[in-house]
Amino acid sequence: MEGWQGWDDYAPFYDWENARTVGCRDIRFWQGLAERCGGPVLELGCGTGRVSVPVARSVDDVVGLDRSDAMLRQARRRVRRGRVDGSLRLVRGDVRSLPFLAASRFQLVMAPYGVLQSLLRDRDMRATMTSVLGVLRRGGTFAIDLVPDLQSWREYDRRVSLRGRRRGGATRISLIESVRQDRAKRLTIFDQEFVERRGRARTTHRFSLVFRTLSVRQMTGRLRRAGFTIEAVSGDYRGGAWHPEADTWIVLARKPR
Template identity: 65%
Template structure:
């Protein structure tokens, strides 16, 4: 049976994404990606750039910058945010399994905030790692941030997990359920956003599906795809990773051509 594709749901999520993330992940990972881009100095690509939460700050540190995302409503928000950036940023609507860029075009590919967990099949993960490998120059870096331990989240049903104001006259409540499918390593979030404005009430429902590999499992996929795992970090200050870390960052370097075909 095919898994639900991980790109589903994001169009519906787009109007609420920044509101929710301002209350959850916030900007805690932003400086890490900006420092990495500044340190490398070459062209940067962000996979699944969404509303530009990371892409917009990156624009101050990368002379050449591109973002790719499959969701038009997410990209529309990114486009608005990027109007204020110092340099033009290329935004492309597309699927990360087939990247529409020239071979060796980038020095750094950023896969932040669990984007690789939106690949819900082994085939899509393999295709994406191969597309990233082609888009990087030899010696280029793929930076991956995985949302830790989604498979260990407790399941719950219709929990009011967030509530707050948006602007002067709107109030939003998120009612969330979590389901686990351990056999396929999937975690499914069923989300219901209720927005109240005066007496008007609007409800939007959608599901997001994520597939989580452990850090060692992901490291093996990277080595098979022609990368060398350079570092595994357990925080955004460069501290080492262990099983209990609440940040899972992997930095993987593209091996020189010719070595990348090892199986």
């Protein structure tokens, strides 16, 4: 299993599901950070542009990078709708290897909404941190948002976790989800089944996504070993103190001057 797998299949459903879960609650945080740091800004794993597009309204010169073609197609649509073509460039690539971006020298590299949890092995994490260090300016910021403690989720089998309609449409969607844990490897596996119904027609899409969750302590330790200094660790999008039950785990790291 690889953490980059499954996203092509998820792409048509990603915005539908996330409008009902994370929504926009992190957007103001990323816009504020980008305004303070200034451009150029790179988003690792930009997906459908949920974060990159609003950030490109706040600062010029944003690059969104993702490995999934299907996610990037959704992002291109959002770019056209949001009319940010001039300030946002979308690039297909892998977060573990960014040398082709080195000439850009980013002021801020963002890893929102658990993107780094798609890295399933330590060598993938090391390669990504080294790559980010290579494309950041001296003094530049690497900002990471982790989905807390996936490891503590209880396992369940084929639960209907969401139901609804596509916006304004006649298509009804249900998400039937199972969660499995491989605690020794710190992996959480989501088996997803999206069922679309339109009139009497029914289509089923099945795929799995795998995430590896490091603790905040493990993450900051790895960042320090890679050559970053840790600026802040917070537990919400307003800069509140981090604690083990915090809503989100945000780490701000800096490349030394």
